[in-house]
Amino acid sequence: MEKSDTLKSLSPAELRLLIRQEDPRIKTTSGLAEGYQQANVVILPKHLADDFEDFCHKNPTSCPPLAKHADIRTDISQYYVYEEGRMQAVDPGFWSDMVCFYQGCSFGFEGRLKQAGVPVRNVEQGKNVSMYRTAVPCIPAGAFSCPLVVTMRPVPAAMLDTVVEVTHLNPLAHGAPVHIGDPALLGVQDLSSPDYGDAVELQPGDVPVFWACGVTAIEAILSSKPPLAFSHSPGCMFLTDGVDPAASAPDPELIPLSFLVSHNPLMYSLASKSAVAKIRQLETIIGEDPGQRGIKALFVQDELLRSCLALSHASSVAITTGFPTHFMHSPADETDGPPGAIAMATMLLSLGKQVTLVMDKREQDMNRAIIDEAVRKGVLKSEVPLVTFEDSGPDSALHFLCHNGDPHTPRYDHLIAIERSGRAADGNYYNMRGINIKHLVDPIDNLFIAAEEIPGITTSGIGDGGNELGMGKLKEKVANLMPSGSLIACDVPADYAITAGVSNWGGYAVACGLYLLHTCPSHQRYLKKGLGLTTPEDQLQDWTANLPSVDKEESILSTLMSFGIRSGKTGNLAMEVDGLTFHPTHSDIITRLLEVTRGSKPANT
Known part of the structure; x- marks a missing residue:
């Protein structure tokens, strides 16, 4: 009473x-x-x-x-x-x-x-x-x-x-x-x-x-x-x-907003109105569709924001990419995906996260060489483990994701797929032309399926067509609104489905969104449980230096070309992604993402 x-x-x-x-x-x-x-x-x-x-x-x-x-x-x-x-x-x-x-x-x-x-x-x-x-x-x-x-x-x-x-x-x-x-x-x-x-x-x-x-x-x-x-x-x-x-209210732009980021376990996170507005600007930029893919039909607001919030709370992240759309060539992979994956890995590493790359076994040596070259050129902050996954039994995914196969001790907090071929409802994997490429794809989808039942693992998928791993969250929209959608739509969902005109842009936006959250006083206070930990100036500079940039992304695209990796839409061995030339299309998107991101002020936490 x-x-x-x-x-x-x-x-x-x-x-x-x-x-x-x-x-x-x-x-x-x-x-x-x-x-x-x-x-x-x-x-x-x-x-x-x-x-x-x-x-x-x-x-x-x-x-x-x-x-x-x-x-x-x-x-x-x-x-x-x-x-x-x-x-x-x-x-x-x-x-x-x-x-x-x-x-x-x-x-x-x-x-x-x-x-x-x-x-x-x-x-x-x-x-x-x-x-x-x-x-x-x-x-x-x-x-x-x-x-x-x-x-x-x-x-x-x-x-x-x-x-x-x-x-x-x-x-x-x-x-x-x-x-x-x-x-x-x-x-x-x-x-x-x-x-x-x-x-x-x-x-x-x-x-x-x-x-x-x-x-x-x-x-x-x-x-x-x-x-x-x-x-x-x-x-x-x-x-x-x-x-x-x-x-005596402070700047209203600094007032926090709350967002549900996980159902299992139940967890909300906070970020200031200012940081939220900037991440929504990033989401708008990457949603542009110069290639006329129709991706705007799949857009769901704040998928980028919620994914970034969940990643900010994570300590160990596994990233997968690889779409072997060019089945007539060797290598069969395209230039969309790896640059975005490396951009996310670099920012996550600078924030103190553990990062693992999960790739197809067929190109393990090539991907290892690409990572080494990215580190040598300074595009990737440091070496990261590269592992493969094969389905060797009903508990394979559980043992891959969790220590000793115990769902109470997950090895990773977050799985991200970017431009990763996703399994359709009939069990096959299709490129945008409706050609089955299952023979070139390892069953990494099983990890996302298993993660749905493991408390503490959140998943994100980044795609630009609806046939990518994680886009199963949007499969009804894909089936009804995208070309050949009823055939190619990925059936495997992620907790967050980030759509972009080009998937690499989604990876760049995640890196920028993480930077914005780590320079947001409201989010940092919440992340640190209100404890008075401070951010050293050199660490802030490190975060800034590890944002994507036009020079770095041009460098990694050049590296992919040197390994014979081709543009997704055209198959050209050229400085392009999904048929769009790096200059001016991709370089312009990167510049605009950075303009939004660098407008943020450092957190005084």
């Missing part, structure tokens, strides 16, 4: 007076003093104060630093006391040689959520908010080292953007969420058993949303074992006279 209207109408000063008088109606401060900041409180010996202040600066979302007529000894309804790192039940009243820290609390934004029409379930249910110890380590400082603690509030999925915006505008109350979705991704196994506070029930349609919590400071105290320390009791906050600062 919610707090009484009488209590909710009182000012912080009036409520502090009632707390001093030990008013039995005030068990927690959730739902009280709406529009005012509430504070976590930590009181430590002076000799630990500098270390703890450093800990707060390094973990600003967990411990954001924040009252007239305030008396810390009496203005919290219940205290925890610690002696040598052990929690004690009684306040000894010993205050000499101590330093007090006031830190923001998420109760400070609950009033704003209610004003925005968002149900605050813990208040509705008359419970303290749920708080959980996570497996995410905070950044240590001196004597203080501990895991991140989070609060959880159930939120209707349709209201996530509202919740993100409202809380983003109040950084002193921990700001925007640090995780939305499956609690196991934070190391929290059971929402019904919080480490602090009460279990709050989710209603149908709710999604668990997690914010950094000031109770992290309690964990820091427990780990550092000071001779004497005090804190508020979780949920029993200090009520300040500070007004909710949300009225």
Whole structure:
């Protein structure tokens, strides 16, 4: 049951007076003093104060630093006391040689959520908010080292953007969420058993949303074992006279938006309106169709964005390409696909991801030589493993994708196919002319099929005709709207199907989109769970240097020509892709993608 209207109408000063008088109606401060900041409180010996202040600066979302007529000894309804790192039940009243820290609390934004029409379930249910110890380590400082603690509030999925915006505008109350979705991704196994506070029930349609919590400071105290320390009791906050600062809104382009990026496990991600707008610009550019392939009919907005978000959260990525459309030539492959694959691999490597290339066995030596040449020319950042996949039994794909064939320990977080021949409904593989090229294609499709049942592996497909691996997500559109679509349409879906006038452009756009996300403060904050990790200037320069460029893409196309790889549409052994010459068509697209991308500002995280 919610707090009484009488209590909710009182000012912080009036409520502090009632707390001093030990008013039995005030068990927690959730739902009280709406529009005012509430504070976590930590009181430590002076000799630990500098270390703890450093800990707060390094973990600003967990411990954001924040009252007239305030008396810390009496203005919290219940205290925890610690002696040598052990929690004690009684306040000894010993205050000499101590330093007090006031830190923001998420109760400070609950009033704003209610004003925005968002149900605050813990208040509705008359419970303290749920708080959980996570497996995410905070950044240590001196004597203080501990895991991140989070609060959880159930939120209707349709209201996530509202919740993100409202809380983003109040950084002193921990700001925007640090995780939305499956609690196991934070190391929290059971929402019904919080480490602090009460279990709050989710209603149908709710999604668990997690914010950094000031109770992290309690964990820091427990780990550092000071001779004497005090804190508020979780949920029993200090009520300040500070007004909710949300009225002074920052640049609206920096407000985050939320996007569902995985169903299994459930995971949302955040990116600023500015970064989202730029990635949508990239998506528009690559959707142009100078070759008149009809690809615009397959377009689905934000497939590029969601794929980039999922890739940003991944740690190990496998990329496959290869379309042997020229079955009368050797090699049979075309110039579309490998350049885009290499562009993505280079950016992923610069972001610290593990990258593996999965290729057909028939051209393994040639592809290895192409990769070596790309590294030698500086087009590819560094060597990457090149592996093949053969179907040697019913569990082949599972063992390829997961350590020891265990679906709980996937080897890769994300699979990407770019201009990779995809299996049609009849089990064959067709080029755009409807010719079956199955004899030239290894069953890499099986990896995408197996990944559908393995939690933690997301898939993306990039294509320009509908017969590419991953385009099975759009197979009805392909069958109805593309030439020979009912025959050639790929039957194997990916979670995200990125369509482009030329598939290479999709690879370039993914690389640029990843750069935009890694220079987006809102996304970086979310990616790092609100911890204060900084981006060195040399790393930012490295990301910029590893974007695709006209010179690099011209170089890799020249390398492909030297190995006898031909243009897809015409079969010409020339500086062209899908019948379009590199200059001016492809070079112009690359230039425009870079103009959008380099307009972004570095993140100050």
